[in-house]
Amino acid sequence: MERACAKINLYLHVTGRRADGYHLLDSLAVFTDACDRLFLETLPPPEASGPRNISSDQPPFTLHLGGQFGRKLLNEGKAVAGNDNLVLKAARFLAEAAGQTGELPDNLALIAFRLEKDLPVASGIGGGSADAAAALRLLTACWDLKPELQVQVAPLLGADVPVCLLQRPTRMEGIGEQLSAAPALPPAMGMLLVNPGVAVATPAIFKALAAGGGPAARAPLVLPSQGWQSVEGLAGWLQTHTTNDLEGPAIAQAPVIQDVLTILRQLPEIRLARMSGSGATCFALLESPQAAQRARTALASHPQAASWWHWAGGMTSLPHKTGPQA
Numbered sequence: 251m252e253r254a255c256a257k258i259n260l261y262l263h264v265t266g267r268r269a270d271g272y273h274l275l276d277s278l279a280v281f282t283d284a285c286d287r288l289f290l291e292t293l294p295p296p297e298a299s300g301p302r303n304i305s306s307d308q309p310p311f312t313l314h315l316g317g318q319f320g321r322k323l324l325n326e327g328k329a330v331a332g333n334d335n336l337v338l339k340a341a342r343f344l345a346e347a348a349g350q351t352g353e354l355p356d357n358l359a360l361i362a363f364r365l366e367k368d369l370p371v372a373s374g375i376g377g378g379s380a381d382a383a384a385a386l387r388l389l390t391a392c393w394d395l396k397p398e399l400q401v402q403v404a405p406l407l408g409a410d411v412p413v414c415l416l417q418r419p420t421r422m423e424g425i426g427e428q429l430s431a432a433p434a435l436p437p438a439m440g441m442l443l444v445n446p447g448v449a450v451a452t453p454a455i456f457k458a459l460a461a462g463g464g465p466a467a468r469a470p471l472v473l474p475s476q477g478w479q480s481v482e483g484l485a486g487w488l489q490t491h492t493t494n495d496l497e498g499p500a501i502a503q504a505p506v507i508q509d510v511l512t513i514l515r516q517l518p519e520i521r522l523a524r525m526s527g528s529g530a531t532c533f534a535l536l537e538s539p540q541a542a543q544r545a546r547t548a549l550a551s552h553p554q555a556a557s558w559w560h561w562a563g564g565m566t567s568l569p570h571k572t573g574p575q576a
């Protein structure tokens with residue numbers, strides 16, 4: 251089993267645009283314990299069919315969807331529940347790359363994935379990217395591949411997949427593929443996540459930002475090399491020096507995001523509340539996972555939050571072998 255943890259953009263600056271339309275970013279991504287879970291089971295190839303070939307009619311991968319949001323993906327249509335799901339796409343891409351380097355096992359067993367989808371879909375916390383990264387990690391172990399291969403495949407699956415492969419605090423630059431280790435973060439940070447149930451499509455938000463003239467020019471951001479000792483210090487620094495440039499365009503498209511932020515800012519012990527990624531999930535920083543639980547309890551009694559998804563807890567720190575360290 252691999253955990254596919256929610257990615258939170260503590261800040262997200264859009265710093266330019268490439269000729270192909272992709273935007274240049276500067277973002278500090280962290281990962282919470284809120285996660286999807288991906289399971290892999292291998293089934294021996296049927297004797298009669300001989301060695302399995304990834305381009306044969308019989309696909310070597312299957313996917314079963316469960317969890318709170320599994321149905322949401324099923325409702326998006328057959329494609330996203332099937333071949334277009336990022337888990338299966340990641341499996342196909344890695345199999346192809348491993349085939350090219352001669353690393354793919356000859357007698358390929360059938361791979362049955364089960365995705366317990368508990369993160370909201372299209373919500374700015376990179377759930378699909380995290381699922382793809384989890385599939386890469388599981389298959390790399392299953393097929394005993396060199397870790398470099400998944401690092402090579404990750405950016406082909408989406409701008410957020412490389413950072414989700416690392417799944418640890420990381421500064422992202424370029425379009426998301428230039429990764430460097432984040433400065434030290436406070437040891438026991440708490441986080442409350444809230445999604446108001448509105449799916450926000452990432453391309454539409456980037457398009458709206460560009461249509462509005464793009465982000466204001468700013469000087470390159472310098473992160474304190476010694477990091478932040480306290481959540482208060484981190485929150486103060488984020489508040490003073492950073493924003494999420496996609497927050498305005500996302501609120502214009504889904505005004506309920508502003509309601510989420512307003513309510514979060516009224517909760518006890520909140521140090522900072524902001525939107526993650528292209529939305530609509532918003533996060534609040536707190537001194538500890540326990541403080542986050544208390545704030546979640548207070549949120550739950552708010553009438554408007556009755557239908558909202560929320561989660562409270564801490565940050566994840568998983569040791570992964572994913573090739574070069576960020």
Ligand SMILES: C[C@@](CO)(OP(=O)(O)O)[C@H](O)COP(=O)(O)OP(=O)(O)OC[C@H]1O[C@@H](n2ccc(N)nc2=O)[C@H](O)[C@@H]1O
Pocket residue numbers: 259262271272273274275277373374375376377379407408409410411424425426452453456526527528529
């Ligand atoms: C905005 C971010 C910030 O972490 O997070 P989410 O809101 O998705 O969680 C990411 O950059 C999203 O990454 P990801 O969701 O993998 O994006 P992709 O599938 O590669 O791209 C979807 C679309 O978003 C736009 N896009 C994405 C990334 C980027 N750096 N510039 C862009 O302009 C493009 O229109 C692209 O067609």
Ligand SMILES: Nc1ncnc2c1ncn2[C@@H]1O[C@H](COP(=O)(O)OP(=O)(O)O)[C@@H](O)[C@H]1O
Pocket residue numbers: 323326330334335336337370371372373374375376377378379381382410450452527528529
């Ligand atoms: N395993 C998956 N989980 C979520 N979305 C997926 C998955 N596979 C494909 N998708 C597609 O990717 C889109 C973006 O999903 P997601 O990664 O949840 O967005 P975000 O990065 O904004 O949180 C979805 O609308 C869906 O069509």
